[in-house]
Amino acid sequence: FLIKDLASHGNRYIFVMDDIWDIRTWEVIKCAFMDSHPESRLIITTRIVDVATKAGGIYNMEPLSNDNSEILFYTRTYGGEALTSSNQHVEVTNKILKKCGGAPLAIITIASLLVGKQSEDWSKVYDAIGFRHEDSEVVQNTRKILSFSYYDLPSHLKTCLLYLSMFPEDSFIEKHSLIWKWVSEGFVPDRSFQLGESYFSMLVNRSMIRWIDGDADLDGQSGCRVHDMVLDLIRTISNEVNFATVHDMEHHGTCSGGKLKVRRLAVHGKSGEHNCSIAMEHVRSFNVVECSANSMPLLLSFKVLRVLVIEDCVFWEGGSLEHLGKLLQLRYLGLVKTAVKIPEGIGHDLKFLEILDVRGGLISELPPSVGELMNLRCLWADNGTVMKGEIGKLTCLEELELHSVEKCPNFFTEVRKLTKLRVLKIYFAEIQESAGKALMESLCNLHNIHRLTVLDDGRQAEYSVVVNHSLEDLAPCTKLYELNLLCIVIPRVPSWINHLSVPLLSRLGLHVDAVEVRDVQTIGRLPSLLELGLWSKDEKNVSYTFGSNEFHKLRILWTKNIEIAVGEGALPMLEWLEYTASAERKDAASLVPWRRNSCPLLKDVTCWLDCTNNSYREVKEAKQALRQASGTRRNAEYLYLVIRKENYDEEAGRFIDNLVEVLGGLERPGKEGIPADEADLRDMITSLESLLRDGVEPRVGRYAEQELRGFVTTFKSLLPDAAAATTIKEEQPDNGDATSSADQDQEGAASHC
Incomplete structure (x- = not known):
């Protein structure tokens, strides 16, 4: 009624409606507002995302920064006067603001209590923040507000x-x-x-x-x-309500036989020790974090335990959970960042176990009996943990994360039996092509997959296995969210990767024999794509220019052997870019793919500079051109640029460049600039031939290798008996200095230059 009455005067207004809790309230307000002046505006605040979505445009409020938190805090406590007048309060103020976490409501509530209080009372207020002191004034203010959300x-x-x-x-x-x-x-x-x-x-x-x-x-x-x-x-x-008990909290639960009856128990930190007054036979969930073994009760004391989490705890050397098999009702077992031996018979004893989490890499192996946990729905293990049992019987699995899967018996063929898998993350050190093909055939049987990641152990896809399998038969469900196969080279991009078949696909990583322009165009129409890694095995780079009508949400782009350019208005959300460029092409358009009016959010760039056919000086010029061109973006606050050189050894390149300068472009003997001393010539030839013999291609690049061989020929032609000049063995110089290694020879040759 107020809105309608104000609108009847024909004025323009900004209406602010605070803390709208439900959609029906919003609809009532909106109906009244629609009759008001069309130039008026309505702003609402709400904690309910559904209400904000219904209302229209959403501004998600971020926590206040440290500086703004201080301004708000001191403005309320001192009325805007001398915001830093009380330096003695800095330490306790920082603690209070950290506790508030940038929430304006919390800052205002607490600052209001400090107005007019003596400095020595500020620490008492900080200690009272929360709900543990029933007579605290903070309790009455904050509990009333936050309890609305809970109830x-x-x-x-x-x-x-x-x-x-x-x-x-x-x-x-x-x-x-x-x-x-x-x-x-x-x-x-x-x-x-x-x-x-x-x-x-x-x-x-x-x-x-x-x-x-x-x-x-x-x-x-x-x-x-x-x-x-x-x-x-x-x-x-x-x-x-006696729902859960944290060990260091005062507990008011009921007693059973003189002991506290708790259903869920958590023990945190070194201060926690086993409390004999708690009746463990009633505990359903036990979480222990950062404790030693003597802080935990005996597993035999639990009778109905369903969830056991032991995280970042210290057991005695070679310690094990010998009575773990007695917890017959256990559904969830988490042994995270904890070095302990799992009992061999776990798979025969814990028949109802559904989740096994051993991430953290401190458990060396999962015993073979784990393969008998036929009710297991989730298995997570990190690098350093090897699965010793077969997985073919684990047909209830929905999530599987394993490393070193090549050590798991028959893994590549048996994974096809896990048809309920939604999440599959597997890593391997190195596999044969036949195993890779078997893996691809097995993956095509997983039609319920939502997240699929196949990578090599810890080497970021440096190793790739080539398989002649296109994954056309995979045909995943429409809920596919992530697909990362960078270490498996497939012939082509599967045809089902399109906006109709996988509309929710957000993270995609593929390594393809040869990427085609139409592949990138199809991928660009995926409506939810946030991250893209696209590699071409073919070194004949395909060229692609990103346009403004595709990849609207893309934040991360990672390409290899693809020559890219970014048109005006393209990739508006891109934040991180990794791409390949050739040092041969020193123009800014080739080295820097983005433009002044594109990629406004770009912050991190890594350029893999291919230096195969370039000298040291040419590589240096390309790097300078790249850095200069990357600094011309408009409205760029800061761009972090990393240049990584491929097919190039900088020390060898500098050595060759020095040789070019010494020779001065001379091609035949007898002209100025060539060393005339025979011993120096022999040392130079030895150094160069050692570099050629010991260097592993592409250590210095093809261009550099040709230059080195040319120098050897030139120097040999200067020797007194050029026809007899062959490979020079390492010699002891007249001055007695030892030059027995190829590295010392190279240093000697460089010093002559």
Whole structure:
């Protein structure tokens, strides 16, 4: 009614509606607003992403920077006067602002309490931040505001949020492992990972947890963090309803036989020690982080344990979990960053185990019996951990991450049996072409795949196996999100990689025999593509110019043996670029593919400079031209440029360049500039021939090798008996200095130059 009344006066207004909680409220406001003056504007604030999406354009509010947090804090405490007048408060102020995490509401709430207080009281306020002191004034202000968000959640989301109270403060919580813990605890109906994923998204959309995007990095992990004040709230509620207990918290749970009856227990840090007053037979979930073995109760004391997480803990040398097999109801086992031996019979004892996480690389092997865990839905292992058992019986697997898969018996043929796989990340050291072909045939049987990564162990696709398999038969589901096969060379880009078949594809890495222009054009129409790695095995570079009507969301571009250019208005979201250029072409258009009006967000560039047919001086000129051209971008705050040379040895190139300068372009003996001393000539010939004999192509490049052989011929022609001049053996000079190695000969030759 107010909006309609104001609009009747015919004036223009900006209406600000604060903290809209539901879509229906927004629809009522919108109906009233539509009758107002067409030039008026309506701005709303909300914590609910669905409401913001319904309203139209969204401005996602970022946390305040440190400087702006200080300005807001001191403006409230001192009324805008002398913002840094109290230097003695700097330390406690920094602690308070860190606790607030850039949230304006938290900063205003706490700063309001400090107005008029003595400096010695500021530390007391900091200690009271949170909900642990019931008489604290901070409690009454912050709890009232944050509790609205919590009590507005449906019951299933409340349960999932309370589970986060078990994690250490400020910790990064990986998304997939968290969802699988919810599933193992029974919080998700039908034990569906996809449904649990929707729960996670709802908590993010309601601003109860902060999303951490790891997709900007090819190896990044996505997850969340919990704001300190939200963590204090859910820990208090969790404690009140006896949902979970963090070891260092005061507990008010019920007692059973004189002992505390808890259902979920977390122990963090060295301060945690086994508390004999807790009845372990009722514990369903036990998380221990950064503790020693004596801080943990005996596994035999657990009777109904379903989730066991031991992360970054210290066991005695050669320590093992000998009673692990007694935990018959265990669904989730996490042994992360912990050096411990897994019992040999784990696969025969833990029949209901669904998730096994041994990431961290401190467990050397998974015993063969792991291959008998037929209910296993998720298996994660890092580099350094070898799977000793076969995987063919693990037909319930939905997620699999393994390194050194060439050491896993019959892996390349048995992986085809895992038809429920949604996520597959495998790494190998080196495999034969036949094994690579078998792997490709197996992958074509995985039609439910969402993320597929095949790479070599730790070498960033330096090793590639060529297979004559096009992957045309893979035909994945429309939910394919990631495909990375850079270490497998396939004949062509599969035809099903298009905007109709895989509309959600966001990360793509392919190594193809020969990339064609139409392949890049098709890939450019993928609506969700964020990262692209496209390599051509054929060294005859294909040329492609990116236009303004494609790759609208692309943030990372990684090409090889493809000559690229970026047209005006193209790649507007690109932040990271890696490409190949030839040192032969020193013009700016060839060395620097982007233009002044393209790639406004570009920050990191790596150029692989091919120096195969270039001298030291030519390479130096190309580098200078590249650096100069890359610095001409308009409105560029900072561009980090890395130049990596290929097919070139800089020391050898400099040596050759010095020789060219000494010879002065002379082609025949007897002219000025050529050394006349016979001993010097022999030393020079020895050095050059050693460099040619010991150098491994393409150490100095083909051009450099030709130059070296020309120098050897020229110098030999200057010897007294040129016809008899053959390979000179290493000699002891007259001055007695030893020159027994090829490196010393090279240094001697360089000094003569």
